[in-house]
Amino acid sequence: MITDPLERLRDAARRTRELARGRAATGLGHEDADDDVGTIGTDGALGFDPFPLLEAVHRHGVRVVVIGQVAGILHGSAELTGDLDLLWDGAPGHAPALAAAFASVGARFADEAGTPLAPRPDSLLRPKVRFTSPQAGGDCCTPALPWGDLDVREIFERGAAAAGPGGLKVHYVTREDLNRMRRALGRPKDLRRAAELDATAPGRGRDQR
Numbered sequence: 001m002i003t004d005p006l007e008r009l010r011d012a013a014r015r016t017r018e019l020a021r022g023r024a025a026t027g028l029g030h031e032d033a034d035d036d037v038g039t040i041g042t043d044g045a046l047g048f049d050p051f052p053l054l055e056a057v058h059r060h061g062v063r064v065v066v067i068g069q070v071a072g073i074l075h076g077s078a079e080l081t082g083d084l085d086l087l088w089d090g091a092p093g094h095a096p097a098l099a100a101a102f103a104s105v106g107a108r109f110a111d112e113a114g115t116p117l118a119p120r121p122d123s124l125l126r127p128k129v130r131f132t133s134p135q136a137g138g139d140c141c142t143p144a145l146p147w148g149d150l151d152v153r154e155i156f157e158r159g160a161a162a163a164g165p166g167g168l169k170v171h172y173v174t175r176e177d178l179n180r181m182r183r184a185l186g187r188p189k190d191l192r193r194a195a196e197l198d199a200t201a202p203g204r205g206r207d208q209r
Contacts, residue, residue, distance in 0.1 A: 003123065005074040005172075006164040010052050012073045013049050020045040026083045026152055030083035031114065031130060035187040038069065038081060045082030049135040052105045054170050060101040064088045065159035067174040067181065068138070072193050074162060074172045079193060083138040087156050087173070088124075090142030095121035098140075107133040148184035155181070177199065 002008045019040070028042040039045065050070055067084030069077065088098060098114045099121040102109070102209040109117040110130040127145035131137060142152035145202040173181070175197055182190035 005162040005166070008076070008172060009050065009073050012080055013051070016040065016045050016048045016082060019080065020048070020082070029130075029132065030139075033083070036189055038079075038189045039083040040080050042082055044085070044137050045080075047135060048082050050084040052135045053107070053133060053209055054102070056101040056167055057086075057098070058105045058168050058170070060097045060104075062088065062094055062098045062101060063159075063171060065156050066170060067141070067178065069193065071172040071178050072197060074170070075175045076180065077196055079195060079196065085138045086138045086140045087152070087159075088140065088142060089153075089156060090125065090144055092121075092125060095124050098124055102131060102133070102140075105133045105135065106133045112181065147181060150180060150184055 002011055014201065015156060020201050023046065025043050025046065030039045030044045031040040031044050033044075056064075065073065065087045066084070067087050068083065069079065069081035070077065070084050070113060073081065075127065088094065099119065102124075104117060105167075106117070109119060109123050110132075111117055111126065112128055112130065114130070117126075123129060125142070128139050128141045131140055143156055155173060155177045158174050158177060160174055161169050161171045169205060179194040179197055182194040
């Protein structure tokens with residue numbers, strides 16, 4: 001059993017790539033994911049590797065918090081995913097460094113309707129931007145994105161951190177906040193994944209499962 005969060009994510013990404021190896025591309029991106037199956041069933045799983053972008057964000061000195069199922073995996077979820085969702089503070093002064101991190105991995109931006117956006121810092125100031133890169137795609141959000149009655153800025157500030165080789169530091173949403181976000185969305189995959197993390201929470205005895 002892998003206990004280190006980042007090693008757990010590396011293993012999950014490797015298994016995702018193996019699962020999708022040889023699968024024909026369908027043209028479906030992360031935004032087309034089924035509400036039950038998730039992005040493991042889309043082209044996002046082909047070659048999925050979140051680490052080039054996570055390492056780029058770290059190099060450029062931007063505090064970004066991982067949300068979504070990648071955060072779930074960091075907390076111990078066994079379910080695979082094919083996208084990387086991110087939350088940052090939305091401060092205009094931090095946008096140039098974040099844009100540079102995306103540019104360094106060849107990422108492209110689009111708005112929520114799928115219309116391409118210029119790869120400029122101001123494009124990231126929207127509440128949510130879709131991004132794609134050769135290794136990973138997903139959503140990059142700011143606290144301005146409505147999320148039920150949740151205070152997304154507080155969720156950002158509470159993000160935990162895991163350290164890896166070479167000083168890599170990856171911030172990710174707390175287990176409690178991740179499940180609150182999932183239940184606010186209420187999709188089948190969100191509720192299933194929230195229940196999984198609840199059942200495996202630290203300190204939860206086997207007789208409670």
